[in-house]
Structures are given as C-alpha cells and as structure tokens.
Amino acid sequence: MGQTLDITERWWAAFMAGKLDEAASLYADDVSFRGPGVEFNSRAAMKPYLEGFAKEFDFASKTVKSVVEQGDKLFIEIELVLTHKASKKTAKIFAADTVRVVNGKVVAWAAYWDRAGFGGQLQ
Numbered sequence: 001m002g003q004t005l006d007i008t009e010r011w012w013a014a015f016m017a018g019k020l021d022e023a024a025s026l027y028a029d030d031v032s033f034r035g036p037g038v039e040f041n042s043r044a045a046m047k048p049y050l051e052g053f054a055k056e057f058d059f060a061s062k063t064v065k066s067v068v069e070q071g072d073k074l075f076i077e078i079e080l081v082l083t084h085k086a087s088k089k090t091a092k093i094f095a096a097d098t099v100r101v102v103n104g105k106v107v108a109w110a111a112y113w114d115r116a117g118f119g120g121q122l123q
Contacts, residue, residue, distance in 0.1 A: 004074040004101040005067060011106065016059040020050055028105040036115040057082040060090065074099040084122050091121035 001009075007026055014023035027043040040046050065077040080093040095113035099106060 002069050002071075003104070004072055004099060005069050005076075007101050007104065007106060008074055008076065008097075008099050012062055015050065015054070016062060018054055020047070020054060023050065026106055027109075028102070028107045031106055032108045033110070035111040036113060056086070057084060065094075072101050074101075087122060089122050091118055093118050 011023050011026045014020075014026070024043055024047060027046065029043050030041060031043055031046065033040045033046055038049060040049065060081040060083055061079075062081075063079045065079060066075075067077075068075045075096070075098050077094070077096050080095065081090060082093065083090050093113050095111055097112070098108070098110045100108040
C-alpha cells in the first residue's frame with residue numbers, strides 16, 4: 001500500500017467517523033474537488049459540503065471493490081451503505097474516485113457516483 005492509498009483510507013476513516021477536521025487536515029489548502037453537481041478549489045470551500053453530508057447521513061459501511069495506485073495517483077471503486085438520519089432509510093452508493101496526493105496532502109479528488117439513483121433510494 002502506497003502513500004496515496006494510505007491517505008485516502010485515512011480520509012475515509014475520519015470522514016465516516018464524523019471527524020471532519022481530521023479529514024480536512026489531509027487536504028492541501030488549494031485542493032481541487034469535483035463531484036456530481038459540485039466543484040471546489042479549496043479546503044475552506046469543501047468544509048460546508050462535507051459538514052452537510054455528515055449532518056444528513058450515517059455511514060454503515062464502506063467496501064473497496066478495486067484499487068489501482070500508481071505513484072501519486074489512485075483510482076478506487078467503493079460501495080458505501082448510508083442511512084439518512086431523518087428518514088432512517090438506507091441507501092447504497094457505488095462510486096469511482098480518482099485521488100492525487102503530493103507531499104502528504106490530497107491535491108485533487110474527483111468522485112463519480114449516481115446521485116439520481118442514490119436519491120431514488122431515499123424516496
């Protein structure tokens with residue numbers, strides 16, 4: 001396991017545990033993040049997005065389906081099971097993320113997942 005996978009796994013562990021400051025500390029100040037319907041270019045801009053997600057959902061599990069790591073770049077496929085706090089409904093997300101780490105910090109993260117399918121599970 002290389003540094004990029006290690007930092008990515010540390011980020012997921014902190015985020016899923018609700019330790020948002022710890023998760024954010026793994027980002028570079030000028031991190032580039034893209035996800036369905038969102039794009040941010042700083043750690044400060046990411047914070048409200050992550051807080052909102054953590055406020056609405058509890059994480060039941062994360063399963064890594066596949067990983068390809070090459071130098072400072074990582075491709076990871078994961079399956080997340082989440083519970084919506086208000087409705088208590090459970091939903092499953094399949095995601096594919098690309099991550100780049102430089103000098104021990106995440107400088108780029110792109111998350112690809114089916115937002116409409118996820119929302120449909122919560123109906």
